[in-house]
Amino acid sequence: MTKTEEQSLNKRTTTELEGQQMKSTKKPFYKRPCCGITTAILLLLLITIIILIFTVFKVRDPTITLTSTTVSGVAPRVDLPTLRVELNITLDLKLSVKNKNYASFKYGKGVSQVNYRGNQVGDVEIEPGKMGSRSTGTVTAELTLEADKFNMTSLVSDVIAGQLSMEIRTRLPGRATILGFIKKHITALSNCQVDIQVPSFEVSKQECKNKAKL
Numbered sequence: 668m669t670k671t672e673e674q675s676l677n678k679r680t681t682t683e684l685e686g687q688q689m690k691s692t693k694k695p696f697y698k699r700p701c702c703g704i705t706t707a708i709l710l711l712l713l714i715t716i717i718i719l720i721f722t723v724f725k726v727r728d729p730t731i732t733l734t735s736t737t738v739s740g741v742a743p744r745v746d747l748p749t750l751r752v753e754l755n756i757t758l759d760l761k762l763s764v765k766n767k768n769y770a771s772f773k774y775g776k777g778v779s780q781v782n783y784r785g786n787q788v789g790d791v792e793i794e795p796g797k798m799g800s801r802s803t804g805t806v807t808a809e810l811t812l813e814a815d816k817f818n819m820t821s822l823v824s825d826v827i828a829g830q831l832s833m834e835i836r837t838r839l840p841g842r843a844t845i846l847g848f849i850k851k852h853i854t855a856l857s858n859c860q861v862d863i864q865v866p867s868f869e870v871s872k873q874e875c876k877n878k879a880k881l
Contacts, residue, residue, distance in 0.1 A: 727767040728879030729798070731839050731855040735761040738868040739809070755814050756868070760791070762806040762837060764855070766798040772853070773797045774841030779808055782834040788816045793839060830871070831863040854880045 740757035760779055766772040777793035791810040798804050825831050837857040842850050856879065862872035 729767065729772050729841070729843075729853060729855045730765045730877045730879070731837055731857045732763045732765070732877055733760060733835060733837065733857055733859045733873065733875050734763045734805075735759075736835070736859075736861050736870045736873060737761075738863060738870065740811075741868055756812045756863075758789075758810045758812065760808045760810060760835070762793070762808070762857075763803060764796075764798055764806055764839065765803045766843075767801065768843045768845075769800050770843045770845040771797060771799055772841055772843050774839050774855075777837065777839035779810060779835060779837045781810060781812060782836070783812075783816075783831070784818055784821050786816060786818065788812045788833075793837070826865050829865050831865060833861050833863065835859045835861055856880060 737759040738756060739759045740755075742755040742757075758781070762779075764772075764774070773795075774797070775795050779791050779793060780787055781789040789810050789812040791808045793806055793808055796804070796806065822831075835857075836859075839855040840852070841855070842852045844850050855877070857875055857877050859873060859875040861870060863869070864871045
């Protein structure tokens with residue numbers, strides 16, 4: 668092999684090696700569109716999830732309503748030291764809890780409180796529970812009014828007038844869980860004015876206002 672042929676062969680070999688190196692370092696063109704499509708799909712999914720969170724899965728206020736109040740017991744009691752007659756009244760409360768969310772609503776221990784002329788005369792705890800998505804449940808509670816906390820002068824006056832007016836406040840704290848990991852704390856509140864007729868001790872009027880606090 669002549670010197671000229673040897674130089675030509677070396678030059679051709681070097682050129683081929685450089686070409687192979689350039690091909691190996693150059694990314695295949697067909698992979699670029701795939702990366703773009705994947706990114707677009709992920710972005711679309713993210714936008715869809717955000718839209719769902721602020722529309723379908725937006726946290727809505729659960730409502731708690733005092734659906735009925737019944738006087739289940741009336742027991743007079745005589746305080747011997749003072750010779751004062753006191754009246755114990757037992758109320759059966761039925762509450763309706765409505766969850767308007769597309770997520771479950773788990774509530775903790777709540778409380779119903781009865782006020783008479785500005786003074787608290789009784790309360791009862793509401794046991795914890797759970798409501799499914801967009802469902803309504805019923806909670807019952809029995810509450811005994813504490814006779815010694817009544818203003819006896821006002822009580823006697825109202826009994827003679829034939830009507831006792833009371834305020835029943837209910838508080839139910841809980842949280843809604845969205846998509847299994849987004850948790851929002853909510854407190855459902857209810858404030859009811861209840862009139863009880865005397866001497867039949869039947870509920871003649873009940874007006875309620877409901878709201879929720881996030």
